[in-house]
Amino acid sequence: MSSSNGDLRRPLDVAVIGAGVLGLATTDALTRRGADVLCFDGRPPGSGQSGGLTRTFRHRHDHEDTVALAVAARQRYRSWEERYGRRLIGDEGxxxxxxxxxxxxxxxxxxxxxxxxxxxxxxxxxxxxxxxxxxxxxxxGAGAIRARRTIAALTEWTRGRVVMADVHCVTDPGDGRGIEIQTHEAIYRARHVVICAGTATPKLASGVGLRIPLxxxxxxxxxxxxxxxxxxxxxxxxxxxxxxxxxxxxxxxxxxxxxxxxxxxxxxxxxxxxxxxxxxxxxxxxxxxxxxxxxxxxxxxxxxxxxxxxxxxxxxxLPAGSDSFGGWHTDGVTASTGHNLFKLAPVLGELLADAAQHNRLPVELERAGERALATSGSPR
Ligand SMILES: Cc1cc2nc3c(=O)[nH]c(=O)nc-3n(C[C@H](O)[C@H](O)[C@H](O)COP(=O)(O)OP(=O)(O)OC[C@H]3O[C@@H](n4cnc5c(N)ncnc54)[C@H](O)[C@@H]3O)c2cc1C
CATH class of the missing domain: 3.30.9.10 (D-Amino Acid Oxidase, subunit A, domain 2)
Known part of the structure; x- marks a missing residue:
């Protein structure tokens, strides 16, 4: 797979780091858009914070923008349910x-x-x-998300795109040939890297100068x-x-x-x-x-x-506490993390796919990130 000039780096359009609900949703969105995308994780999908059986889907949030995202996410969960043929959010309210x-x-x-x-x-x-x-x-309209089933659905939809390898670091060599990611399996050069590595996101993002106080x-x-x-x-x-x-x-x-x-x-x-x-x-x-x-x-x-x-x-x-999340961006790299993200994953996946395609942070993620850095927030 080395290029003809002997460079051992593998070229790739988009690399997604982390196969939790966010990374898988992003990989799925990019795959559906026809992108050349791989998702990297050293553990089986859903082994991090997305593990376990249940999460709450609810509409109420302190900030209206997050309510709007929840409304959009509920709709997208319905499309996921139709596509998978099984219910992903219960009708418990x-x-x-x-x-x-x-x-x-x-x-x-x-x-x-x-x-x-x-x-x-x-x-x-x-x-x-x-x-x-x-x-x-x-x-x-709220209910219990069938978390394991959601991960199973996303894993099925992203089959062949997930590489079982941790990423050691993300760097921008500054030679105009993309962002470099190092894995035990190979070195890749991607046009864009999306970091959704949960608790490891700040460390990986710091390699390209992004500071995320998680x-x-x-x-x-x-x-x-x-x-x-x-x-x-x-x-x-x-x-x-x-x-x-x-x-x-x-x-x-x-x-x-x-x-x-x-x-x-x-x-x-x-x-x-x-x-x-x-x-x-x-x-x-x-x-x-x-x-x-x-x-x-x-x-x-x-x-x-x-x-x-x-x-x-x-x-x-993040500093604003529960329900806060955001996106951070620099040329060629977008990172996203926060709290209580499972319910928003279908819509965050689309926004992160937009970021990767256009090399620009969507305004929803930018504003959420600004709010997330405020020092006090809601308990839930
Ligand atoms: C107890 C608990 C209760 C929750 N309740 C709710 C709730 O009711 N409603 C709700 O919406 N949310 C809830 N959440 C939050 C929600 O589960 C998380 O926000 C969401 O799962 C985060 O997904 P993620 O994909 O960002 O991160 P993760 O699921 O943590 O995925 C990150 C992935 O990155 C991988 N990774 C790490 N380092 C590397 C590396 N160097 N290279 C490659 N891969 C790497 C990890 O192996 C992991 O698979 C809860 C969380 C917890 C823990």
Missing amino acids: AVYAGMGPADVAALARRGVPHHFVSADRHREVFAALGPVDGPLLVDP HCALHARPHYQVRPEAIGGPLPCWVDRSGANGEMVYGSPIGRTGQYVVGLIGDGVDIALTDEGALPAGRTMDEHVRRVSAYVRRALPGLEPTPVGVRVCVMSK
Whole structure:
């Protein structure tokens, strides 16, 4: 594959780094547009933050631009479902506590169906929920993303495009012959490189001078058995920002398994590793699980309060916190990362494909990136 002048570098139009939901969605979008694209990852697709069974798809976000992207993403998930022939987002809906009229103004402006129900009707919209203080917001078009199935669909659509190799570094040799990426398998020269390497994105992007202040910390995700009497129908996704039960949490059904996952939200709840890669002295993931289980005991009587399992994941956040994300660009390279990206992946994949094709950052990613660098944001 070396070129005729003896150069061992392999030419390529677009290289995507990372086969998580974002990299796969980008590779799929570029493939459909007829691009010469390869996606690089040293692990099987979906081994990073995109692993596991479930994620919440919801429309409500603090910033209206993100609501608009969620509306577009829901539509694109429907096209993915048609193409794959299977459902990728359930029809469970989402219920939120701690929201007022100001929190739904963007939903109303974007025409997203939603309504409030009074506190005394809480069990009608969330059968596992105990008494609440205030009204509950219902987003009926939300639901639990079948995360593993989505990765399987994308893996099928990008077959033959994924190279099982990590990229050691991304550099611009400045000779006008493209961006160089080094892998154990070969050295490539790409016209454009899209970096979607999750927690490794800042390090790879720094090779071409992009600075992305992504903070990574460990997050425990215990799951609970739903009590049989609460399984009247599917339980909805749950966001409790009220703090009324001592914690702010999210929750999501795990498909039709009869299990429900609950996790803490808010700044500072996840545990950052020390520079040596250890948990800080005196901290354990058990404390996380205990806090979630105490919440479940107080607020969710429809769940057995003893967890049946727990996953520990890396949670990545930009300075503005939850739901923030963005794109960063320099000539020949676009990078994207953030938090809670699974729900937006179909639309972010298209935007990153635009970036690769036109060597320009789409305004949606640029503005989101500017917001993401603000220092405080929403807990979810
Ligand atoms: C516990 C938890 C709960 C979440 N809940 C939600 C939710 O409810 N809703 C939602 O929308 N989102 C949620 N998210 C976030 C969402 O899962 C992530 O934002 C999304 O999966 C990130 O996808 P990604 O493709 O950017 O990164 P990843 O999935 O991490 O993919 C990055 C890939 O890059 C690869 N890689 C790393 N280094 C290199 C290298 N040097 N060379 C090549 N490849 C490399 C990795 O192996 C990995 O496969 C949650 C995340 C977690 C952890």
